[in-house]
Amino acid sequence: MKKHHSVMVVGGGPSGSAAAFTLAKHGVDVCVVDKATFPRNKLCAGLLTIRSKHLFAEIFDAPWDLAFEYEANGVRFFHKNKLLKSVEDCSEMFFTYRVDFDNYLLTMAESKGAHLYQGSGVDSIDLNNKVCHLRSGEEISYDYLIGADGVNSIVAKSIYGKSFDKETIAFALEIEVDKNLSRREVKVPELYFGVANWGYGWVFPKKHALTVGIIGLHAKNPHLKKQFSDFLIDLFGDVPDVKFNGHYIPFGDYRKTPGVDSALLVGDAAGLVDPITGEGIAYAMQSGYFAALAIVESVSTDQSKNVVDVYMKKHSEITSSLDYANRLKYLIFPKLSEYLFVKTFPATTQLPLKHMELIAGKITYKEYSRYVLGKVISGFFKRLLFLK
Numbered sequence: 001m002k003k004h005h006s007v008m009v010v011g012g013g014p015s016g017s018a019a020a021f022t023l024a025k026h027g028v029d030v031c032v033v034d035k036a037t038f039p040r041n042k043l044c045a046g047l048l049t050i051r052s053k054h055l056f057a058e059i060f061d062a063p064w065d066l067a068f069e070y071e072a073n074g075v076r077f078f079h080k081n082k083l084l085k086s087v088e089d090c091s092e093m094f095f096t097y098r099v100d101f102d103n104y105l106l107t108m109a110e111s112k113g114a115h116l117y118q119g120s121g122v123d124s125i126d127l128n129n130k131v132c133h134l135r136s137g138e139e140i141s142y143d144y145l146i147g148a149d150g151v152n153s154i155v156a157k158s159i160y161g162k163s164f165d166k167e168t169i170a171f172a173l174e175i176e177v178d179k180n181l182s183r184r185e186v187k188v189p190e191l192y193f194g195v196a197n198w199g200y201g202w203v204f205p206k207k208h209a210l211t212v213g214i215i216g217l218h219a220k221n222p223h224l225k226k227q228f229s230d231f232l233i234d235l236f237g238d239v240p241d242v243k244f245n246g247h248y249i250p251f252g253d254y255r256k257t258p259g260v261d262s263a264l265l266v267g268d269a270a271g272l273v274d275p276i277t278g279e280g281i282a283y284a285m286q287s288g289y290f291a292a293l294a295i296v297e298s299v300s301t302d303q304s305k306n307v308v309d310v311y312m313k314k315h316s317e318i319t320s321s322l323d324y325a326n327r328l329k330y331l332i333f334p335k336l337s338e339y340l341f342v343k344t345f346p347a348t349t350q351l352p353l354k355h356m357e358l359i360a361g362k363i364t365y366k367e368y369s370r371y372v373l374g375k376v377i378s379g380f381f382k383r384l385l386f387l388k
């Protein structure tokens with residue numbers, strides 16, 4: 001028998017749960033369909049910033065200390081295996097396992113009243129007749145659809161013909177290793193530049209393990225696996241005997257119009273990941289929340305109001321920041337900048353702090369860009385021209 005829900009959310013990650021929780025809170029009949037059965041894993045380094053913490057409080061109003069398992073407030077920046085700068089007492093960073101975090105959020109959405117369909121993904125979507133066909137054979141019709149189904153989104157594919165553009169997407173590889181494998185103690189997150197083209201590497205501490213990964217623009221890193229192996233050899237002396245897991249990740253190329261008619265895209269499905277910091281969880285929760293509010297607003301005010309327009313007004317809060325990041329990435333990632341970076345980064349105390357303030361959401365990209373352009377670039381050119 002065909003089922004019907006006012007809103008159907010495809011995907012139960014942070015974006016889908018934030019949307020479903022908010023809709024259920026407003027008394028809207030909402031369901032979440034996920035191909036996986038929760039708790040399920042999602043490849044991710046698991047860094048939750050202060051931005052995530054604030055958004056979590058705004059959306060879910062639940063205990064934050066259940067959302068993560070490790071906390072740090074320092075960071076170490078490297079170029080290849082050379083330490084460039086150690087920053088202490090910067091803003092807090094929280095580390096989680098997505099298997100737990102996502103389950104926490106989805107459980108809250110369910111408790112608020114969202115109906116869950118797990119273990120059978122959406123196979124095809126008839127956007128005209130507003131019906132989703134599940135792999136199980138079930139059919140669910142809807143008034144509004146939210147595509148929260150990640151980077152390989154079937155909702156985005158149904159709207160645009162493809163989930164993402166291979167030229168502008170990034171790819172990441174990651175492993176999880178026992179903390180004892182490391183030659184030194186890793187207490188704070190470490191970021192490594194110069195290990196991937198248009199990308200970077202990371203070692204993030206958890207309670208008992210380290211999450212080690214590398215990200216790079218897919219088109220510029222045809223040999224990312226080899227680069228990752230080299231990075232691991234530098235870190236551990238050998239490639240740990242664990243399977244590499246890989247996943248595409250948006251690189252700032254977000255959907256300019258995130259939806260059509262009554263279908264909206266959120267999170268990775270809408271391409272909402274910061275290309276410089278790699279942060280996606282906060283924007284996933286925020287866009288899910290905005291999409292839900294847009295639907296509530298459209299339904300309660302004027303039925304004929306275009307929900308995509310309402311959503312876009314809210315979603316521009318995220319994209320205006322990503323626009324700055326997109327411009328800045330052309331300054332940060334090219335090879336010449338790597339040289340600049342290695343020269344200037346250790347000499348300045350302000351730049352790493354500003355970078356951490358940006359990651360924490362304490363300063364905007366506008367302020368960060370002004371700082372980088374004003375101070376660092378002029379300082380570098382003075383150095384380059386031997387004027388100073």
Ligand SMILES: Cc1cc2nc3c(=O)[nH]c(=O)nc-3n(C[C@H](O)[C@H](O)[C@H](O)COP(=O)(O)OP(=O)(O)OC[C@H]3O[C@@H](n4cnc5c(N)ncnc54)[C@H](O)[C@@H]3O)c2cc1C
Nearest residue numbers: 011013014015035045046047121122149150267268280281
């Ligand atoms: C290696 C790596 C490291 C990262 N590290 C960080 C980090 O440290 N901090 C950070 O903020 N961001 C990080 N990100 C980005 C972050 O993981 C994403 O931005 C975030 O998961 C997006 O959330 P989402 O809800 O939009 O999608 P997802 O979390 O991908 O959830 C999508 C859900 O949709 C379901 N689904 C997919 N297809 C279907 C279908 N056809 N039918 C039904 N269900 C479907 C999936 O099972 C999944 O549960 C990282 C990404 C990668 C790849």
